[in-house]
Amino acid sequence: MSEIKTYRVSFLILIILLVACFFINISLGSVSISTSEIINSLFGFSDNYIIQNYRLPKAITAILVGSGLGVSGLLMQTLFRNPLAGPFVLGISSGASLGVAIVILGVGVFGGAFSTLLISKWSVVIAASLGSFLVLLSVLAVSTKVRDTMAILIIGLMFGSITAAVVSVLSYFSSAEQLQQYIFWGFGSLGNLSWSELFVFFCIYLLGLLMGIVSIKALNTLLLGENYAKSLGLNINKSRLVIIIATSLLAGTITAFAGPIAFIGLAIPHIVRQIFITSNHKILLPAIVLLGAIVMLICDSIAQLPTSDYTLPINAITSLIGAPVVIWLLVRKRKMMF
Amino acid sequence: MNNNSQHSILKTQDLTIGYKSKNSKTVVASDINIDLQAGELVGLVGANGIGKSTLLRTLTQVHDTLEGKIVLNDKDLSEIQPLELAKNLSLVLTEQIVSKNLTVFELVALGRQPYTNWIGNLSKYDTDIIENSLKQTNIIELKHRKCFELSDGQLQKVMIARALAQDTNVIILDEPTTHLDMYHKAYILKLLQKLVKETGKTILFSSHEIDLAIQLCDKMIVMTNGSVVSDMPCNLIQRGIFNELFPKDLIAFDEKTGSFRVNK
Numbered sequence: 001m002s003e004i005k006t007y008r009v010s011f012l013i014l015i016i017l018l019v020a021c022f023f024i025n026i027s028l029g030s031v032s033i034s035t036s037e038i039i040n041s042l043f044g045f046s047d048n049y050i051i052q053n054y055r056l057p058k059a060i061t062a063i064l065v066g067s068g069l070g071v072s073g074l075l076m077q078t079l080f081r082n083p084l085a086g087p088f089v090l091g092i093s094s095g096a097s098l099g100v101a102i103v104i105l106g107v108g109v110f111g112g113a114f115s116t117l118l119i120s121k122w123s124v125v126i127a128a129s130l131g132s133f134l135v136l137l138s139v140l141a142v143s144t145k146v147r148d149t150m151a152i153l154i155i156g157l158m159f160g161s162i163t164a165a166v167v168s169v170l171s172y173f174s175s176a177e178q179l180q181q182y183i184f185w186g187f188g189s190l191g192n193l194s195w196s197e198l199f200v201f202f203c204i205y206l207l208g209l210l211m212g213i214v215s216i217k218a219l220n221t222l223l224l225g226e227n228y229a230k231s232l233g234l235n236i237n238k239s240r241l242v243i244i245i246a247t248s249l250l251a252g253t254i255t256a257f258a259g260p261i262a263f264i265g266l267a268i269p270h271i272v273r274q275i276f277i278t279s280n281h282k283i284l285l286p287a288i289v290l291l292g293a294i295v296m297l298i299c300d301s302i303a304q305l306p307t308s309d310y311t312l313p314i315n316a317i318t319s320l321i322g323a324p325v326v327i328w329l330l331v332r333k334r335k336m337m338f
Numbered sequence: 339m340n341n342n343s344q345h346s347i348l349k350t351q352d353l354t355i356g357y358k359s360k361n362s363k364t365v366v367a368s369d370i371n372i373d374l375q376a377g378e379l380v381g382l383v384g385a386n387g388i389g390k391s392t393l394l395r396t397l398t399q400v401h402d403t404l405e406g407k408i409v410l411n412d413k414d415l416s417e418i419q420p421l422e423l424a425k426n427l428s429l430v431l432t433e434q435i436v437s438k439n440l441t442v443f444e445l446v447a448l449g450r451q452p453y454t455n456w457i458g459n460l461s462k463y464d465t466d467i468i469e470n471s472l473k474q475t476n477i478i479e480l481k482h483r484k485c486f487e488l489s490d491g492q493l494q495k496v497m498i499a500r501a502l503a504q505d506t507n508v509i510i511l512d513e514p515t516t517h518l519d520m521y522h523k524a525y526i527l528k529l530l531q532k533l534v535k536e537t538g539k540t541i542l543f544s545s546h547e548i549d550l551a552i553q554l555c556d557k558m559i560v561m562t563n564g565s566v567v568s569d570m571p572c573n574l575i576q577r578g579i580f581n582e583l584f585p586k587d588l589i590a591f592d593e594k595t596g597s598f599r600v601n602k
Contacts, residue, residue, distance in 0.1 A: 081436045217458040221451055223437040231398065231431075232451045232504070233424030279439040282457065 099131025
């Protein structure tokens with residue numbers, strides 16, 4: 001088709017950029033490793049512990065996080081017809097925060113049974129998943145009763161406020177160390193995911209992404225508005241449900257494994273719309289997958305502060321790098337594409 | 339009557355329209371019996387708040403009927419599945435579309451949604467129909483323009499082209515002439531008349547342009563307090579129906595010119 005052809009060059013550039021960023025991301029770090037060593041290790045000719053168990057999982061995590069958040073942001077912006085919507089408008093990240101807060105901060109408040117629970121990686125992941133899952137269930141339960149899509153948006157935001165309030169109460173009663181631990185989780189982290197964790201992450205991510213791809217036609221129809229979409233034979237309630245579940249799977253697992261990563265979900269769809277100047281989801285969705293992964297890899301490379309031993313919080317870097325880019329794009333083009 | 343030679347497309351039988359809530363019913367109009375044939379341009383007129391939109395929304399299954407039934411192509415409307423309905427009935431609404439960042443072609447192509455596969459790929463046949471609807475509405479040269487670049491009149495033509503591309507035998511338009519200047523009001527209604535003649539579709543539109551509708555429509559539906567009458571415009575004038583449209587203190591219908599005059 002002709003519309004695809006015009007975008008072929010752009011997609012080719014994005015793919016090359018992705019591969020380049022992937023290699024740069026892997027080659028940078030506190031320990032310098034030679035290029036031949038990296039290539040040999042990537043293709044399994046030699047074993048390099050740092051590459052295979054640290055940098056490679058981290059780079060893959062970055063790709064999954066960036067593309068997943070971008071796609072869920074796109075789904076929410078189209079569903080809610082709102083350029084300010086992001087993957088977390090349904091209260092998913094606040095649900096996850098609540099889960100993690102109860103595990104980390106709740107130790108001090110509840111004591112007893114909780115103190116015996118070790119705050120391991122998995123317990124945080126499970127708490128975050130449970131939290132976001134519970135908030136999602138409440139939003140879904142409400143959304144079957146509420147006909148108006150905008151009402152669901154407000155309800156999601158309200159759930160967010162409630163959980164944020166509970167987290168505040170919990171932190172008021174917590175010790176400084178627990179608070180610090182909680183805040184560190186809030187910074188987000190792409191590292192320290194084992195291969196088995198990554199496998200679970202990938203499976204859920206793939207399911208969410210597939211549901212997103214299945215929704216492409218519905219998303220395009222929704223560009224006309226709900227009444228037109230209905231008149232075109234679209235089952236609004238079903239499509240809405242699929243879109244909400246896809247977002248929750250993507251944003252929920254990402255938050256569980258990498259913490260509440262800000263900005264990417266909101267910004268990537270806008271950047272892609274400005275570059276590709278289209279609202280056609282058949283173009284937007286794959287472009288967002290690619291660009292989301294690229295941006296996340298770049299942010300992670302910067303966060304590692306190459307050649308130093310420090311790693312900056314990824315959450316700060318995504319906003320520091322990304323926000324000016326979005327501002328620059330909007331000012332330069334003068335007109336917002338939506 | 340020559341009902342046998344004509345084919346009834348959209349028919350209502352003792353239809354009552356209105357709103358239903360848990361405890362109460364609000365009846366807007368009742369005993370509506372209209373019968374639209376293939377190849378007719380039908381204008382729906384009435385004062386503000388008389389229930390034109392409610393009638394259109396009921397005919398398009400946005401609202402449920404309170405009583406009576408609607409028959410579309412010999413089938414009870416309430417038994418037609420949404421996708422099947424989308425292949426028989428297309429709409430042009432008053433509401434703005436959400437995203438104007440689509441090209442005219444992309445927007446018109448969305449009219450093919452009921453026919454396309456799961457991801458919405460267009461076949462050669464689909465593209466032909468889209469091109470054809472662009473030609474029929476005289477907007478082929480706008481094909482690659484973005485919708486936010488268009489004037490209200492152009493956008494209205496695009497929305498009509500989209501409804502055409504949906505390839506249905508009935509098109510319903512809710513006030514297609516609002517926000518347009520006098521020329522474009524006449525242009526759009528004339529275009530609808532041309533489409534009816536060329537395609538044999540049934541087109542129903544609501545409008546406040548009573549004098550234009552009288553000149554162009556094959557049939558008109560007039561909603562007044564208490565009754566809904568449908569007939570040919572000349573018969574309606576003879577029966578003096580238009581005089582009952584509005585309160586008589588300010589304007590009166592002039593049968594000779596077929597338009598309303600302000601009382602001096």
